[in-house]
Amino acid sequence: MLIAQLLALAGLIAGLFGIYLRYAETKRRVLPADRSPIKGNVSHGIAYAFTTGMLPWAKESTRIHMIAYLRGIGFHIGIFTAIGAVIISPFWEYLPPVLSWILFGVLTLGAFLGTAGGVMRIVEHNLRGLSLPDDHFAVWLTTLFITVTGLAVVNEAFLIPMYVVAAMTFVYVPLGKIRHCLYFFFSRTFFGKFFGRRAVFPHGVETP
Amino acid sequence: MTETIELALKTLEAQLNQPLETALEACARCGICAEACHYYRAEPKVEHIPAYRAEQLRSVYRHEHDLLSRLFPIWTRARKLDEPMLANLAEIAFSQCTLCRRCTVNCPLGVDTPLMMRAIRAMATASGTAPEILVMLADAAIEKGKDPSFYKDMFLEQIKEMEEQLRDVTGDPNATIPVGKQGAKILYVPLAGAHTILPPAVIFNAAKEDWTLSIFEASNYGVFLADVNRARQVAKRIVDEANRLDVKEIVIAECGHAYASYRWDVPNWFAGQFDFKVRSLIEVMADYIAEGKIKVDPTAIPEAVTYHDSCNLARNGGLIEEPRFVLKNVVSDFREMSPNKAEAICCGGGGGLVALAEYAERRLTAGKPKADQIKNTGAHLVVAACENCRLQIGDLNEQYKLNIRTTALTDLVVRAMRLPKPLPGNETEHLFEGEKVAVEK
Numbered sequence: 001m002l003i004a005q006l007l008a009l010a011g012l013i014a015g016l017f018g019i020y021l022r023y024a025e026t027k028r029r030v031l032p033a034d035r036s037p038i039k040g041n042v043s044h045g046i047a048y049a050f051t052t053g054m055l056p057w058a059k060e061s062t063r064i065h066m067i068a069y070l071r072g073i074g075f076h077i078g079i080f081t082a083i084g085a086v087i088i089s090p091f092w093e094y095l096p097p098v099l100s101w102i103l104f105g106v107l108t109l110g111a112f113l114g115t116a117g118g119v120m121r122i123v124e125h126n127l128r129g130l131s132l133p134d135d136h137f138a139v140w141l142t143t144l145f146i147t148v149t150g151l152a153v154v155n156e157a158f159l160i161p162m163y164v165v166a167a168m169t170f171v172y173v174p175l176g177k178i179r180h181c182l183y184f185f186f187s188r189t190f191f192g193k194f195f196g197r198r199a200v201f202p203h204g205v206e207t208p
Numbered sequence: 209m210t211e212t213i214e215l216a217l218k219t220l221e222a223q224l225n226q227p228l229e230t231a232l233e234a235c236a237r238c239g240i241c242a243e244a245c246h247y248y249r250a251e252p253k254v255e256h257i258p259a260y261r262a263e264q265l266r267s268v269y270r271h272e273h274d275l276l277s278r279l280f281p282i283w284t285r286a287r288k289l290d291e292p293m294l295a296n297l298a299e300i301a302f303s304q305c306t307l308c309r310r311c312t313v314n315c316p317l318g319v320d321t322p323l324m325m326r327a328i329r330a331m332a333t334a335s336g337t338a339p340e341i342l343v344m345l346a347d348a349a350i351e352k353g354k355d356p357s358f359y360k361d362m363f364l365e366q367i368k369e370m371e372e373q374l375r376d377v378t379g380d381p382n383a384t385i386p387v388g389k390q391g392a393k394i395l396y397v398p399l400a401g402a403h404t405i406l407p408p409a410v411i412f413n414a415a416k417e418d419w420t421l422s423i424f425e426a427s428n429y430g431v432f433l434a435d436v437n438r439a440r441q442v443a444k445r446i447v448d449e450a451n452r453l454d455v456k457e458i459v460i461a462e463c464g465h466a467y468a469s470y471r472w473d474v475p476n477w478f479a480g481q482f483d484f485k486v487r488s489l490i491e492v493m494a495d496y497i498a499e500g501k502i503k504v505d506p507t508a509i510p511e512a513v514t515y516h517d518s519c520n521l522a523r524n525g526g527l528i529e530e531p532r533f534v535l536k537n538v539v540s541d542f543r544e545m546s547p548n549k550a551e552a553i554c555c556g557g558g559g560g561l562v563a564l565a566e567y568a569e570r571r572l573t574a575g576k577p578k579a580d581q582i583k584n585t586g587a588h589l590v591v592a593a594c595e596n597c598r599l600q601i602g603d604l605n606e607q608y609k610l611n612i613r614t615t616a617l618t619d620l621v622v623r624a625m626r627l628p629k630p631l632p633g634n635e636t637e638h639l640f641e642g643e644k645v646a647v648e649k
Contacts, residue, residue, distance in 0.1 A: 129254030190230060
C-alpha cells in the first residue's frame with residue numbers, strides 16, 4: 001500500500017512539475033501589449049470569461065448542445081473530485097459515512113459521463129473525425145481513474161489500483177491533451193481581455 | 209527542407225507568442241464549435257469544423273514543439289511540414305475561414321481559431337503561397353503611398369466634380385469637400401469610389417463639421433494577408449497624413465476590416481498611442497443624430513429594413529449599438545436578424561474572400577446561412593456597414609433569389625435627411641422641403 005501511495009505521490013509531483021514546465025514555457029513567450037485605446041473594460045471581460053460567459057445559455061453552441069456541454073461539465077467535476085479524493089485518501093476513514101456516499105455518487109456519475117464521452121468519440125461522426133489517439137486515450141484513462149477512485153471509496157480492495165491509475169493519470173497530464181486544463185486559464189483570460197477591451201463581452205460595459 | 213518550407217516555419221516561430229501558443233494547445237476537440245461556423249452550417253462535414261481546420265496547423269506545431277509528438281507522431285498525428293501540406297494550409301486559411309471569430313465566441317475554452325488561421329496566412333504570404341491578387345492589391349496600395357503626386361491631380365479633379373454634385377443636391381453653394389486641410393478636426397478616409405465620399409460629404413456639411421478628405425482609401429489588403437509589415441506600410445500612408453495635417457481624429461468609412469485594423473491594430477503596429485483617435489463614420493453619424501447636428505426623419509424610410517452585423521465591426525470591433533441607434537432614427541420598421549450582434553452569422557465575404565474570384569463558388573455556398581437569415585426577416589432592404597459584406601450580400605441576393613436591395617448606413621441617413629435633390633444613384637426616394645417625394649431612376 002505504501003509503495004502504491006508513494007507511486008501516486010511521485011506521479012502527482014511529476015505531473016505538477018510537467019505542468020509547471022508547460023506554464024513556464026508559455027510564459028516565456030512574448031505577450032503582445034495592446035496599445036489600442038480601451039472601449040470596454042478588460043477586468044469585466046476576464047470576469048465574464050470565467051463566470052457568466054461559461055453558463056450553458058451564454059453561448060449558442062452550448063444552447064444547441066446543452067446535454068453534451070453538461071456531460072462535459074459533470075465529467076470534469078468527476079475528475080477534480082477524484083483528484084481531491086486521492087489526495088485526502090489517507091484520511092477517508094475519518095469521513096462521515098454520508099460524505100463517503102456523496103463522494104461515491106459524484107464519482108459514479110463522473111465515471112458514467114466519462115464513459116459516455118468516450119463512447120461518443122467513437123460513434124459520433126464529427127467527434128470521431130476530430131479525435132486523435134491521444135483524445136481517446138485521455139478520456140478513457142481519466143474515466144478509469146474516476147471509476148477506480150469511486151470503487152476505492154466503498155471497497156478497500158481498489159485502493160492499490162486507484163493509486164496506480166492516479167499515478168499514470170498525473171504523469172500523463174502534461175504530456176497529452178489533458179494539459180488543456182492549464183491552457184483553459186490562458187485561453188479564457190485572453191478571450192476576456194480581447195472582448196472586454198472592445199466592449200463586446202460583457203455587452204454594455206463601456207469606458208466613459 | 210526547401211526554402212519555402214523553411215520560410216513558412218520561420219514565420220510560424222516568429223509569431224509564436226502566448227496567445228498563439230495557447231490557441232494551439234487549448235483545444236479539447238469537443239467539436240462544439242461546428243455549428244458556429246457558416247461553412248459547416250452550409251455544408252456540414254468534418255472538414256468544416258473550426259477545430260478540424262486548426263488541427264491542420266496544430267499537427268505542424270506539435271511536430272516542432274511537442275515531446276510526445278516527436279517520440280510517437282502517430283499518437284497526435286504530428287506531421288513534418290512539406291509543400292503539399294503548406295498549399296493545403298493556405299487553401300484552408302484563405303478560402304475556408306473568414307476570420308469572423310464566431311467559433312471563438314462559441315468555444316467553451318475560448319480557443320482563438322482565427323488567430324491560427326492568421327498565422328497560416330502569414331506563413332503562406334512569407335513563403336509566396338498566398339493568393340497573388342491580395343499580394344498585388346496590398347503592394348499597389350504601398351506604391352501609391354510612396355508617390356501620391358502621381359495620381360493626386362486626377363483625384364482633385366474628380367473631387368471638384370463631386371463638389372458640384374454636392375452643391376446641387378444640398379442646395380448649399382458653400383458646401384465643400386476639402387482635401388489636405390491643415391488643422392481640420394476630422395480626417396475622413398473613404399474607400400475607392402464616389403459612393404463613399406459624396407454621402408458622407410452631405411452629412412459632414414450638414415453637421416458643419418471641420419473635416420478634410422484623405423487622398424488614400426481605407427482598405428488594407430495587408431490585413432487579409434496577415435502580413436504586418438505590408439499592413440503597416442499601407443496604414444502608414446494615412447497615419448502620416450493625419451500627423452501631417454494635425455487632425456484630431458481619423459474617421460473611417462463604412463468598412464469592417466479597415467475600422468477593426470485602424471481602431472484596434474494600428475496602435476500596436478506603430479507601438480504607441482497616437483495624438484488622434486480613430487472612429488467609424490457610424491459612430492460619428494450616431495453622435496450627430498444624438499446631438500441634433502443633423503436632422504433626420506424617422507418616417508422617411510417606411511419599408512422593412514434589416515441590419516447585417518459585419519464581424520469586424522460588431523464581434524471584433526465593438527460597434528454593436530451605434531448602428532442600431534442610427535437605424536432606429538431613420539427607419540420606421542427595423543427588423544433584427546436572428547442571431548445578431550456579437551452572435552451574428554458571418555455573410556461569408558470577409559477575410560478578403562470577396563476579392564478572390566477562384567473561391568467565389570465556395571463563398572456563395574458558405575453564405576447560405578446568411579441568406580436564410582435575411583429571408584426570415586421578411587425585409588427587402590438590407591443595411592450592411594461594410595463594403596465587402598454588401599458585395600457578398602448582393603451576390604447572395606442573385607444566388608438565392610432573395611429579392612432584396614443592399615445599402616450602406618450612410619446612404620440611409622442621407623435619404624432620411626431633407627435634401628432638395630437625391631444623390632446620384634440614390635434616386636428612389638427622398639425628402640423635399642419636408643415632403644416625401646418618390647423619384648424613380
